[in-house]
Amino acid sequence: MAVSLNNIIELKDISVTFKNDGNVVKAVKNVNLKIERGDIYGIIGYSGAGKSTLVRVINLLQAPTSGTVSVAEQRLQELKPQELRQARKRVGMIFQHFNLMKSRTVLGNVEYPLLSKKISKKERREKATNLLNLVGLAKYADEYPSRLSGGQKQRVAIARALANDPDVLISDEATSALDPKTTISILQLLKKLNVELGLTIVLITHEMQVIKSICHNVAVMEDGEIIERGRVAKVFTAPQQKLTNDFIETSTNVQAAIKRITAEIDLQLAANQRLVYLNFVGNTAKEGIISGLAQKYQIDINILFANIDQIDGENVGYMISIFSGQPELINGAIKSLISADVKVRILEVGGSKGDEAANGVDYSERN
Amino acid sequence: MASIIPNVIEMKAEFVQAIFETLYMTFFSAIVSGVLGLIFGVLLVVTKPGGILADSVSYSVLDKVINLLRSIPFIILLAVISPLTQFLIGTTVGTTAALVPLIFGIFPFYARQVQNALLDVAHGVIEAAQSMGSSPMEIIFRVYLKEGLADILRVSIATVISLIGLTTMAGAIGSGGLGDIAISIGYARFENDITFVAMLIILAMVFIVQFVGDLIVKRVERY
Numbered sequence: 001m002a003v004s005l006n007n008i009i010e011l012k013d014i015s016v017t018f019k020n021d022g023n024v025v026k027a028v029k030n031v032n033l034k035i036e037r038g039d040i041y042g043i044i045g046y047s048g049a050g051k052s053t054l055v056r057v058i059n060l061l062q063a064p065t066s067g068t069v070s071v072a073e074q075r076l077q078e079l080k081p082q083e084l085r086q087a088r089k090r091v092g093m094i095f096q097h098f099n100l101m102k103s104r105t106v107l108g109n110v111e112y113p114l115l116s117k118k119i120s121k122k123e124r125r126e127k128a129t130n131l132l133n134l135v136g137l138a139k140y141a142d143e144y145p146s147r148l149s150g151g152q153k154q155r156v157a158i159a160r161a162l163a164n165d166p167d168v169l170i171s172d173e174a175t176s177a178l179d180p181k182t183t184i185s186i187l188q189l190l191k192k193l194n195v196e197l198g199l200t201i202v203l204i205t206h207e208m209q210v211i212k213s214i215c216h217n218v219a220v221m222e223d224g225e226i227i228e229r230g231r232v233a234k235v236f237t238a239p240q241q242k243l244t245n246d247f248i249e250t251s252t253n254v255q256a257a258i259k260r261i262t263a264e265i266d267l268q269l270a271a272n273q274r275l276v277y278l279n280f281v282g283n284t285a286k287e288g289i290i291s292g293l294a295q296k297y298q299i300d301i302n303i304l305f306a307n308i309d310q311i312d313g314e315n316v317g318y319m320i321s322i323f324s325g326q327p328e329l330i331n332g333a334i335k336s337l338i339s340a341d342v343k344v345r346i347l348e349v350g351g352s353k354g355d356e357a358a359n360g361v362d363y364s365e366r367n
Numbered sequence: 368m369a370s371i372i373p374n375v376i377e378m379k380a381e382f383v384q385a386i387f388e389t390l391y392m393t394f395f396s397a398i399v400s401g402v403l404g405l406i407f408g409v410l411l412v413v414t415k416p417g418g419i420l421a422d423s424v425s426y427s428v429l430d431k432v433i434n435l436l437r438s439i440p441f442i443i444l445l446a447v448i449s450p451l452t453q454f455l456i457g458t459t460v461g462t463t464a465a466l467v468p469l470i471f472g473i474f475p476f477y478a479r480q481v482q483n484a485l486l487d488v489a490h491g492v493i494e495a496a497q498s499m500g501s502s503p504m505e506i507i508f509r510v511y512l513k514e515g516l517a518d519i520l521r522v523s524i525a526t527v528i529s530l531i532g533l534t535t536m537a538g539a540i541g542s543g544g545l546g547d548i549a550i551s552i553g554y555a556r557f558e559n560d561i562t563f564v565a566m567l568i569i570l571a572m573v574f575i576v577q578f579v580g581d582l583i584v585k586r587v588e589r590y
Binding site: 059061082085086087088089091092093095097099100101102103104112113115116144145146157160161163164170 | 489491492494495496497498499500501502505509510513514516517589590
């Protein structure tokens with residue numbers, strides 16, 4: 001099989017099965033994954049979906065039960081242990097809990113991967129100092145990691161992961177232990193490394209916000225399988241799977257808003273009122289659809305929640321509102337929204353989740 | 368002085384010699400069992416299932432050998448091991464002969480302590496080193512032993528203190544030393560001042576080891 005030059009990572013038919021005490025757990029099931037050189041590829045899923053196991057297959061920290069792993073045109077499973085260690089140096093990795101050595105200073109941690117290289121102490125120090133400059137931590141060189149904040153620790157870990165001049169950086173939930181502000185600054189740093197060094201980044205996360213901020217491509221994992229994948233803008237604007245949609249709605253606070261509005265606040269709808277959830281994509285988010293509707297169908301639209309996001313230049317809007325007016329006029333308005341490519345869902349009030357199958361988009365039918 | 372501890376004054380020369388014998392036994396058995404314990408402790412950690420050189424057969428053999436050796440009461444080990452002592456040292460009596468049972472009595476204990484200290488090194492740190500292409504030897508020397516150093520020093524102090532205790536029991540095979548003097552002279556002849564002073568000197572040794580050890584740990588553990 002020829003390995004494409006554009007794909008720096010190619011996982012083919014990867015399965016990972018764990019056996020403990022007679023229990024067989026299939027952590028990863030028959031996954032195929034190709035990642036292009038220079039991409040920022042996000043893998044999203046809830047914990048236990050198999051994402052961490054899958055990314056550990058990339059540098060063979062986790063040997064797959066079956067399937068082949070190629071990184072930079074090298075079949076990793078065919079390498080001798082010594083060759084595999086050399087290949088691993090081309091793949092840096094950062095972790096949720098940073099995994100710095102507490103007994104080494106910041107500089108010492110960044111120097112660690114260079115200890116096995118035949119370079120002088122001076123060169124090693126120089127290289128590590130440059131890397132600390134790159135991540136903005138040069139003045140902490142002689143501190144121990146215990147003195148640093150979480151964001152600073154992750155920066156040290158990034159500098160360390162770059163010491164071997166890798167082609168690929170794997171980020172295993174690297175921002176999950178950080179506060180939102182620090183998360184943004186770490187993501188900006190990763191983006192900068194991607195642009196300036198041409199570093200390919202594979203990141204796993206359970207937050208759509210992370211994917212949305214820096215990824216070009218995304219794969220959604222559930223139960224050991226990739227259930228949806230593609231360009232982030234496309235997946236965001238037209239999710240094909242219920243889980244994908246859940247992640248998107250969680251990241252835009254829509255899920256919480258729906259729950260709050262339908263179950264928690266004391267909302268009483270009159271007979272001529274409907275609670276409606278609208279999802280606008282692309283141009284539909286810009287046009288004055290709502291005001292047009294109100295005029296054309298003579299209905300009142302009361303907006304309870306609205307949010308708009310920009311993903312790869314595409315606008316994605318979410319709105320929850322109460323339509324008041326003649327039932328036939330409301331139905332007409334909804335039909336015209338659907339014909340304008342707006343996704344519509346009628347929500348029920350009072351604890352029930354909304355009659356999705358009857359009125360809204362049923363994701364399970366679109367597989 | 369002579370009225371408080373008459374027998375001690377009278378046996379001053381023997382006391383000085385006993386102190387040297389205790390120090391000799393402690394020092395040399397600490398060196399040898401320290402090396403053995405470190406090797407076995409590291410082997411237990413790296414061969415453990417999920418370890419960097421996982422090998423379940425080696426691990427379970429090592430594990431059982433260490434458990435077996437640790438289960439033998441020292442006073443019985445002293446006697447049981449005498450053929451080996453005879454073979455290695457040429458005699459079963461005396462200070463040097465006592466080194467053999469002392470080493471076998473203490474190194475399995477130390478190996479377990481080292482193992483526990485190294486198991487405390489976070490798995491993630493080991494995984495990070497593996498992801499950076501470190502070899503098993505690099506991981507042992509630059510990660511496990513470096514990250515675990517402060518804890519290893521701490522368990523070493525505890526081990527040396529236990530070892531001082533064991534040297535006194537070796538008096539039972541005529542090893543000499545403070546234990547021997549305390550029992551075979553002080554206790555046997557009802558010269559209680561000898562027993563008491565021997566105990567005080569041993570306590571002083573223990574305190575010094577603890578004090579110096581703590582200073583070293585403090586120097587190493589700057590993080």
